Amino acid sequence: MLSRKSVLRVVSKLLIPPILLFALYVQFHGDFGPGGGFQAGVIFASAFILYSLIFGAHAARLAAPSWLTRWMLSCGVLLYAGVGVATMLMGGDFLDYSVLASNPLLGQHIGISLIEFGVGTTVAGAMITIFLIFDGSILNRRDE
Amino acid sequence: MQYIHDHFNYWIVIVLMMTGFYMVIAHKNMIKKIVGLNIFQVSVFVFYISMGKIEGGTAPILADGIDVYSNPLPHVLILTAIVVGVATTALGLALTVRINDSFGSIEEDVIEAAENAEDDKTSALRAGNRK
Amino acid sequence: MAITAFGLVYLSSLFAVAMLSGIFSLSAASLYLVMDAVDVAFTEAAVGAGISTVLMLGTLALTTRREKTSKDNKALPLVIVSATGALLIYATLDMPPYGDPAAPINHHVAVRYIEKSGIEVGPPNIVTSVLASYRGYDTLGEVTVIFTAAIGVMALMGRSRKPRRKQKKDRA
Numbered sequence: 001m002l003s004r005k006s007v008l009r010v011v012s013k014l015l016i017p018p019i020l021l022f023a024l025y026v027q028f029h030g031d032f033g034p035g036g037g038f039q040a041g042v043i044f045a046s047a048f049i050l051y052s053l054i055f056g057a058h059a060a061r062l063a064a065p066s067w068l069t070r071w072m073l074s075c076g077v078l079l080y081a082g083v084g085v086a087t088m089l090m091g092g093d094f095l096d097y098s099v100l101a102s103n104p105l106l107g108q109h110i111g112i113s114l115i116e117f118g119v120g121t122t123v124a125g126a127m128i129t130i131f132l133i134f135d136g137s138i139l140n141r142r143d144e
Numbered sequence: 145m146q147y148i149h150d151h152f153n154y155w156i157v158i159v160l161m162m163t164g165f166y167m168v169i170a171h172k173n174m175i176k177k178i179v180g181l182n183i184f185q186v187s188v189f190v191f192y193i194s195m196g197k198i199e200g201g202t203a204p205i206l207a208d209g210i211d212v213y214s215n216p217l218p219h220v221l222i223l224t225a226i227v228v229g230v231a232t233t234a235l236g237l238a239l240t241v242r243i244n245d246s247f248g249s250i251e252e253d254v255i256e257a258a259e260n261a262e263d264d265k266t267s268a269l270r271a272g273n274r275k
Numbered sequence: 276m277a278i279t280a281f282g283l284v285y286l287s288s289l290f291a292v293a294m295l296s297g298i299f300s301l302s303a304a305s306l307y308l309v310m311d312a313v314d315v316a317f318t319e320a321a322v323g324a325g326i327s328t329v330l331m332l333g334t335l336a337l338t339t340r341r342e343k344t345s346k347d348n349k350a351l352p353l354v355i356v357s358a359t360g361a362l363l364i365y366a367t368l369d370m371p372p373y374g375d376p377a378a379p380i381n382h383h384v385a386v387r388y389i390e391k392s393g394i395e396v397g398p399p400n401i402v403t404s405v406l407a408s409y410r411g412y413d414t415l416g417e418v419t420v421i422f423t424a425a426i427g428v429m430a431l432m433g434r435s436r437k438p439r440r441k442q443k444k445d446r447a
Contacts, residue, residue: 026317031398033205034313036406038227042321049329077422080415095411105397112398112407115414122418123227126425127326130234133432134333137241141337150372155364162360170352175334179296182327186303189315197310198381199374204311204401206393212376214311215385216401220410222315223402224417230322230330231424237334238431244338 005054012054019047027120028113037116041123048128057135069129076122080115087111153194160187172252174240178233185229192218290335297328314402384409 027040052060084095092099097111160183167180196215204216240250247255300323307316371378388405396404406414 030403031400033400034203034317034402035400036223036314036403038223039314039317039321042227042318042326046321046325049326053329073422073425077418080418084411084415095408095415097408104395108396108404108408109398112396112403115407115411116403119414119418122422126231126421129425130231130238130428131326131329131333133238133428134241134330134337137432138333138336150375151367151370153373154367154370158360158363158367161363162356165359166352166356169355170349175331175338176292179292179331182296183299186299186323189319190303190306193307193310193312193315194373195378195380196312196385197374198376201311201374201376203313204389205313206399206401213389213401215381216388216405217385218380219312219315219402220405221413222312223318223406224414226315226318226322228417228420228424230327231421233327234330235424235427235431237330238428241334241337242431250338 008054012050016047016051019043019050023047023120023124027116030116031109031112037119038123040116041120041125042127044120044124045127045131048124049131052132052135057132057139060132060135064128064132066129066132069125069132072121072125073129074125076118076120076125079118079121083111083114083118153190157187157191157194160184160190174243174250174252175237178236178240181236182229182233185225189222189225192222290332293328293331293335296331297324300324300327314400 023040023044026035026043027037030036030040048060048064051063083097087096087099088094090099095111095115098104098107100107100110164180164182164184164187167183168177171177171180196218198212198214201212201214202210204213204219206213243255244250247258249255249258300319303323304316304319307319371380375381388401388409392401392404392409393399396408398404
């Protein structure tokens with residue numbers, strides 16, 4: 001079993017950390033170059049999908065248990081809406097990041113980083129959840 | 145010649161859109177219908193992006209020495225639409241899988257026949273009960 | 276790209292259709308790149324060529340690999356499609372030419388985004404500042420849609436996970 005797929009295993013082990021790192025780079029460098037939460041979430045999820053294709057769904061479930069992906073899914077949306085509510089509490093409009101810091105530009109920067117992080121978390125959580133559910137029911141089918 | 149160059153993008157969009165439309169209405173297989181919807185979706189994306197392109201413009205990332213940028217607004221709308229599109233496609237595929245579980249087929253006519261047979265059965269049962 | 280799309284119509288092997296739709300997305304991504312939409316091309320390459328192909332293959336594994344060839348008459352759909360296409364082409368006669376800076380779409384808010392976003396919001400990437408700041412409401416809505424779609428998939432198919440756990444325990 002192990003020898004049959006050893007090339008795939010070694011190559012994917014080499015590839016997965018750079019993919020995750022690239023996702024984080026895309027996430028936090030989205031202000032300056034192309035990128036942002038949406039792309040970062042998808043790339044992050046694709047690293048998990050690669051892992052799960054090579055090492056099997058059970059191993060992937062150990063790395064990303066279903067409670068974790070569900071929390072990611074909902075926490076991202078909550079973080080996004082929470083930033084909006086926080087700006088309202090601090091005296092601005094909903095999602096008006098300028099009030100988050102004394103300097104409006106800094107406030108905008110903080111706000112954008114936070115909500116992009118929320119977007120990335122939700123997208124990654126959603127994609128991993130959807131994929132693992134499909135994968136899980138394929139395995140289920142095979143068991144029967 | 146100039147006219148063709150000016151409007152070629154719209155023609156590409158229309159050809160793609162009609163291909164997707166044809167797949168949706170002419171095929172009975174649900175996966176092909178979903179793929180057709182995806183093509184339709186991509187054609188709309190291409191339409192938006194091509195409208196936002198400005199001759200001689202560059203990507204909308206601010207830099208020194210560049211004055212002409214393409215319109216960033218369609219990019220924003222389409223960027224989110226792509227990710228939403230894949231999420232809804234996943235939902236459609238999940239529905240297809242469930243339909244396959246219930247009816248044993250993803251062909252529209254087979255499902256319709258099965259549903260009609262079921263309806264006949266229940267109405268016959270009801271008629272029998274009434275007697 | 277149009278050739279790939281036509282290929283998608285005629286192939287009845289669904290496996291080939293899934294692969295070809297990945298190629299289709301990739302060519303769409305390069306088309307976006309030509310039209311200056313780097314962010315969009317990035318997303319399409321990651322999403323269309325990666326995730327949706329994998330999901331499509333997953334569905335095929337759960338359903339069937341071949342499309343049933345139907346003997347239905349394809350003339351009527353073809354007529355409808357050609358008529359709609361002809362109407363749409365007629366409609367493009369009035370559209371502004373490709374790449375025209377004077378087109379209506381390039382006038383209202385877009386000018387302000389390009390001129391002011393560097394001063395008002397900060398990030399050099401205008402797409403990011405419009406996405407997150409000027410149009411924050413929209414993006415919140417989109418994220419909610421993704422959230423809802425994932426919940427929907429969980430509701431439709433997640434049920435089947437419980438029996439598997441039981442089986443695992445039984446085996447152990």
